Amino acid sequence: MATIDDVAKAAGVSTSTVSYVLSGKRPISAPTRARVERAIEKLGYRPHAGARALASSRTNVIALMAPLRVGVNVPVIMQFVTGVVTRARDFDHDVLLLTQDDVSGLDRVTGGSMVDALVMMDIEADDPRVPLVAAAKQPTVLIGLPQDPEGLSCVDLDFEAAGRVAVRHLATSGHTDVALIGSPPEVLQRHTSYAERLMRGLRNQAKTSGVTVKVEACDSSPSGAATAVDTLLATAPDITGIIVHNEGALPHVLSRLAERGRVVGTDMSVVAVCPTDVALSQRIPMTSIDLPAEDIGKVAVDMVMTRLEGEHPSETRLLAPVLTERESSAHGPAAVVD
């Protein structure tokens, strides 16, 4: 492999000139630049990442800690990942993939200066990783909210607002008894914060709007969904509106409702909280609150890069929920018909 000295020699300049041509950190005359670039081209020169990292304390790599676990919806995770990877490239960074349960990996990559920054997904209320990143010298952005986000940078959909919006939508279109079919029990047990935040918004708005709300956890399997639907229909037969916050279970919930003779969009309104593509690939186009997973991944990278540029202030950014009406929701029993 050619080194920077080879290039310098070939171009008849000093190594620092080559370095500065590459980094743009000081002005270079056009002819010099041209000669250097030609030499680089001719030799197929690539700066050695390790040498660069050693000299500059910059690796141009960010770590992404993503869950490869049960209970989470894999396609949605991948949307986050896609957002992170593509946006990182925009900043000329690559992505080192760590798994959730490899907590020691955090130490390894931060302590060993393998990365410039971190993005962590699937934050739990009392996440063991959070104290570690607080101690690390690399800036970190969490996708999700821990119990106490003090001094941390976080980004997520505003699930609490999403809960409110969903209930308000149903309430204002005349529904008086609604339900939530939520995350799988494992996710709840881990106190993954989005589930809890959604429920909080839901309940508050229910109180405000004067509607009843029943909550069912729901496994993502067909049978789990069937159980949830059956339970709801049995214990709360007056329900005319369902909010589904579980991408994996969504199709099965719709199937079960159909099997039980409920026509979604007519005698049962369903609002999903999920990525738009998921909402659109159901048997009926779903009224949904978008979970902009890829965007959130991108914002996470933007935030982490801002921190790298020197701006210190850690901030929490909650994206406002957007509800789009489609065919799965309609007026409820209490609707005022013109």
Add this chain to the structure above:
Amino acid sequence: MATIDDVAKAAGVSTSTVSYVLSGKRPISAPTRARVERAIEKLGYRPHAGARALASSRTNVIALMAPLRVGVNVPVIMQFVTGVVTRARDFDHDVLLLTQDDVSGLDRVTGGSMVDALVMMDIEADDPRVPLVAAAKQPTVLIGLPQDPEGLSCVDLDFEAAGRVAVRHLATSGHTDVALIGSPPEVLQRHTSYAERLMRGLRNQAKTSGVTVKVEACDSSPSGAATAVDTLLATAPDITGIIVHNEGALPHVLSRLAERGRVVGTDMSVVAVCPTDVALSQRIPMTSIDLPAEDIGKVAVDMVMTRLEGEHPSETRLLAPVLTERESSAHGPAAVVD
């Protein structure tokens, strides 16, 4: 951050001794080792990855080039990724995640010595990345087969054998007319090799076994699956056995068959080619040929590490298909009843 010199000083030894304690590349007396380890512990010392890479030409990172694209089944992809990441950790390596379409990334990470080796997924018949990895100094293992695997290391399920096994299973249990519901059109258009290899095995065995075989590409959506099923039922009404090689479409195929009045496992035998967990999470436990995605990912890492250790010979490893009978397949019309 503490450096190796700090540790050496604290332990009252030379830097090389610390280095050798860490690498184990030369014998160290017990007391010396103990002093060094205590110093490391006390200072919270972590070797600097860049410095190490520069001095040793080893990064302890492997690149994983994975598709983040349409047409592929995301959960299955993630099983491969999981296998790669976990096995890499067994070899004390981390994983840098590259995306398929970032072909320049290949150059960047190999030329820049960011990684020790590469694993590439989702290989197409005439994959543009293949010539590049052949030129790279880092060993590479492909998950999948290119047109010409000469001199390359590859690993995959033996899809051709899988095609044969599937047809043979149906033929020997009395089916005379079978069909394949295969990958989405996009995947076929890219000439992703597994799809073509499966079909080859299928057709050969069909000839040998004297059964007819009809092939339908199939979009992974509910409507795509419905169309495929409907087409099959209309154009080849004698079919009593279906092989499904499309994880995304599988549940919808089963739904459509049910809607069309076919009882899977009784008047229609279905054999799936998919990971076992997918086979087991359908409405009926599926007779299936396992796609051991996580294992394949692990084998890929094993192979790449072997190459790193110095053994040169590139090899292609095709895993033998294993068919497990479950409830979705039964005897066909030509079966000999005892």
Add this chain to the structure above:
DNA sequence: CTGAAAGCGCTAACAA
């Protein structure tokens, strides 16, 4: 069994 010291290839003062 241990130390001394020469790089690995780059960046960023400092000098001109």
Add this chain to the structure above:
DNA sequence: TTGTTAGCGCTTTCAG
């Protein structure tokens, strides 16, 4: 606008 050079923190000969 360009060149010189001292490190960055580690590995690995070579010596002892």
